Amino acid sequence: MNTFNDIKELISALKREEKLISEMFSKRKSINYKYSDALALVDYDENRIDYLIQRSVVRENGGLLELDDQFLEFFEQILDVNEEINLSYIDENIKNIRENIDYFLNENNENKKYSYLRFIKKTFRKMGIITLRSVVDLRRNIENTFKNEANYKNKQLKLENLDTKRKIIENLINHTLKLINEDEITFFNRALDEELNRIIIELKHQLGESSHNLIEIEKQIIDYLNQIKHQGKFLEKLRKLKYLKDHFTIEAETDIKQIIAAKNQVIFETRLSEPLNLSLDFLRENEKAFETIKKIAKNHKNRKQDKPILADRISDEYLESNIESEVMINxxxxxxxxxxxxxxxxxxxxxxxxxxxxxxxxxxxxxxxxxxxxxxxxxxxxxxxxxxxxxxxxxxxx
Structure with missing residues (x-):
């Protein structure tokens, strides 16, 4: 496998093939990108595609192309559109900070101490951004799961797993604050300078904002799970009734006639409203949703449209400039x-x-x-x- 010789070569390659890479990235979830479609975006020069394949920018499999995981993850992280929540990365950063704090306290060489301190500052700076991004990704995944997952059991299971991730993020936030406020007081007394103090203040602000968002996310998950539970019980009862009806035993094994006779006011009860709004990402990226939209548009195509009634031509006498004078009493x-x-x-x-x-x-x-x-x-x-x-x-x- 060949690699890029330097950053200049990498940037030049991405710039030269920006049309292909941009198109593959935008279609990464909706379609499998064909080799023949990619040729049209590189002026039918196969060498340009081979160049990207050799340097692991894209991968080929059975006539299909896809962006390499490393580049795909990089683009998603930079553009803040990633859906995978990498909690181990946050935990790893906490461990690295603890290790470098120990190195700093044991080191006598000022240059090495400064290198450890610089690493700690850089990691603290990243942790706030990563935590905020993880909370945003968590909320996005929760909404997409509830709105787009058709299987009720999988929907409930996914939401419960996402709630587990929420608890992990909450624990990581608490560990980070404990590290700053309690565990490493000696380090902060020795190493605290203006830059580190500024970074810690910003980090605390970001972690506080993340904690508030996690409280709202917890309420949202509880609400979604309650809706699923309510819908699941209703469907379960409905399936049992349908089974009895299909076997012609519903009247013999249930008291449905007596219940209907005694509950004739059911028709007047208000229905529980649980609207499900489709996400914009689903409407943009899902091919089936696009086909459905086209069918609906086709059905409304021949709908009679009322033409606006045009007013008669304005008479010329209304357009004449008439001046009316009035004598005022001075x-x-x-x-x-x-x-x-x-x-x-x-x-x-x-x-x-x-x-x-x-x-x-x-x-x-x-x-x-x-x-x-x-x-x-x-x-x-x-x-x-x-x-x-x-x-x-x-x-x-x-």
Missing amino acids: LEEIRNKFVATSDNLFNFILNYDFHKEVDFDERVTVFCQIISQYEQELVVEDDFQKTNNIEFAIVYSR
Whole structure:
């Protein structure tokens, strides 16, 4: 088996065949990738595929190609789409940290002590990310199992196994916190610097977030298992009734007639709603789901669609620009003209030309408005007069 000579050769090979590798990665769960399909993505140059096979980027088996497990795991880890939860990796990191702490405390050479400390920092940094990722993968696997596993017994068994993994992650979190807070106090007193302190604070935050998520996951698993238990009991009873019905012994071996007669209100009882929403990953990647979607779309293809009713053409007269002008009463202008006269205010307004038709009531309103707004500039006499049954005070300008 050949290997890449350096990182530059590896990156160049992945860049050159990015179209093929990207397509194989996206189809890794839905189809078996054929050698003939891969040729179309490398311009029908078999040497390019042989190059990847020789360097274990892809593997060939009976005319089918698949990404090598090492590269597949690398891509899934980097893109955060992996579904396998590697709990042993977290446990191994804890053991490695304990070993290197012992090496650090026993070492007198400063250079070697620094190398041990650097390894401990790097491992602590990885542990928080790996734990968070494991919790996310656990939640994803739980939802996919409950929504996509058709066999009830396998669904229950898988959920119970995932719950066991949840407990393992919880124990690993507790061991990590115990390592930091209790078991290695001497190490942290000797080696604690600003960088290590920052890493430990971030790690505690990540582990705390993971613990809160695990509590929600536990509730979710309990809810799913209860739903499965309820559905399983119902199906079990249904199978027994069907068996008795098929053998024509249901009336002889059960009291079904008496129960139905006494429970005629069952039809009015509310049904237990347990919706099962299909996951987007299942709809995107499963070929059978795609075929079902196409069949449904075909059935709705000939459905009569109501055409929108078009409105009549707008008449041109509605589009014409009509300007409507209105003469406004300017109180300040009236006041200025009144000041220049010796007439009383009411008589002045009664005979004033407003350049539009203004009735007697509106002129009385203008009279009151001017007195209200320009009271300081007017003299209101004690003398009163009466016009059209309206009694008014005599008002002059100062």
